Amino acid sequence: AIGHVMTSEYGSKMLSLGGVEHLTGGSKKEGRATCDALLRLCNREPVEVTIDGGVNMVIEAGKAPIINGTPEKLMRVGCGSATIGMFAKQWHGHVDEVVVVDDHITGVLSEHEAGKGLNMTPSGIRINGRRSTPGRYFQVADPGTGWGGTDVEDPLTILRDADAKRAWPGLRLLMISTTGEQWAYFTLDDDLAPRPAEITPELLTVAERIAENCEPSLCSVLFMGGAGGSLRAGVTENPVRLTRSVKESLTHVSCGGAEAYVWPGGGITVMVDVMDMPTNSFGYVPTPALVAPIEFTLRREDYGALGGHVQHIQPLAKVVTPDVRRVTQTGLQTNPNDRENYGWGKSRE
Known part of the structure; x- marks a missing residue:
């Protein structure tokens, strides 16, 4: 585990x-x-x-x-209710009922506020699950890899018998997932049972548009870690002053040059998107534990005020030398003394 x-x-x-x-x-x-x-x-x-x-x-x-x-x-465009809110007008006039199957909230168009705003006639299509607010249903199925993140492979399994007082033969019913990847089109027969029918071009266009709008x-992968006491002691003789400097926004925290989010509360706990960091930024120690790069950037006078090791400050030019910045092309036989031929010392990166 x-x-x-x-x-x-x-x-x-x-x-x-x-x-x-x-x-x-x-x-x-x-x-x-x-x-x-x-x-x-x-390390991606x-x-x-x-x-x-x-x-x-x-x-x-x-x-x-x-x-x-x-x-x-695809990620879903939204829950079933949100999908109805986005596409209700595009369905209106081309179908009598739309059920958007979703593990979170399954939506029913004619009951939904969006359907009421379009003066849609209640269809009598009834859904298994727990009704939340009009047109929204929870727990219509178990989670899974089927329609809308449920375990549904046949969408008709989430339907109850239609309400005979409201439904009518020939009623047009579209059932669709929240990514638009799964859809099924039905009409009700004389017994008010759904029968497969050929989808219309207009409805197929909306299904494709739902998929187009999915991310x-x-x-x-977000890395979260803390700057411990020994790390902070490497910055200042009084480690808590570094923490206070970070909280007061006098010290900027980054990880491998990437913007890091500093969590509220005690200590210096940071979170960073590994996609923003350089390749292979992370290592480990036998504890076992991960080791991540972290940088504290602040003004020199603020560093002195927090008790920093000012006697060890070095000029940037002394630290960032051609030897540590050199980049060689893979496969070339290079002569370490022949820097001009390979651009060493010219910040060729």
Whole structure:
């Protein structure tokens, strides 16, 4: 075990990985496996994980998650209710009812406020699940990899028998997912049962537009870590002054040059998107623990005021030398003494 599933928002599942419970609180094997997985994820490499009672996934920063061997393509455009709010006018006049299947909120157009605003006739189409507010239903199915993040493969399974007092033969019904990738079109027969029908070009255009408005599915890896006491002592003789300087916005914190978010509360706890950082920014120590780059930038006078090691300040030109900045082209046989031929000393990066 290297972490747990914490929550989801609009279909985006969030994993909390690492932490002392897994790195040092379990067996040596667990700690090593956790550190290895975190190191690869933070260095933008793929990691394969299995969710207990769920799916097998390959996670890689900036890439689409691969779920049970299939790459995800699209994030949902919104929940079922939001989808109706966005596309109600485009459906109006071309269909009598739309059901947008979603793991969070399944929407029903004619009941929804958007449908009422268009003076749509209540259709009598009824949904399994718990009704929230008009046109919005929770828990219509279990979570899964089917329609709208549910386990639904046949959308008709979420329907109850139509209300005979409201529904009518020939009623046109569109059922669609929140990515527009799955859709089914029906008309009601004389017994008010849905029968498959050929979708119209107008409805197919809206399905394609829903997909067009979905963001591409990808994994985001956010690293979170703390600047401990020994690290702060490397900056100042009185470590708490560095913390106070950060909180007072006198000291700017970055990670590998990338903008870092400093969490509120005690200490210096930062969070950063690994996609903003240089390649292979992360290392590890045998604790096991990750090591991340962190920089504190402040005015010289503020550094002196917080008790910094001013006697060790060095000019930038002395630190950033041609030897540490050189870049060589892979495959070339280079002579370390022949800098002019390869642009060394010219900041060729």
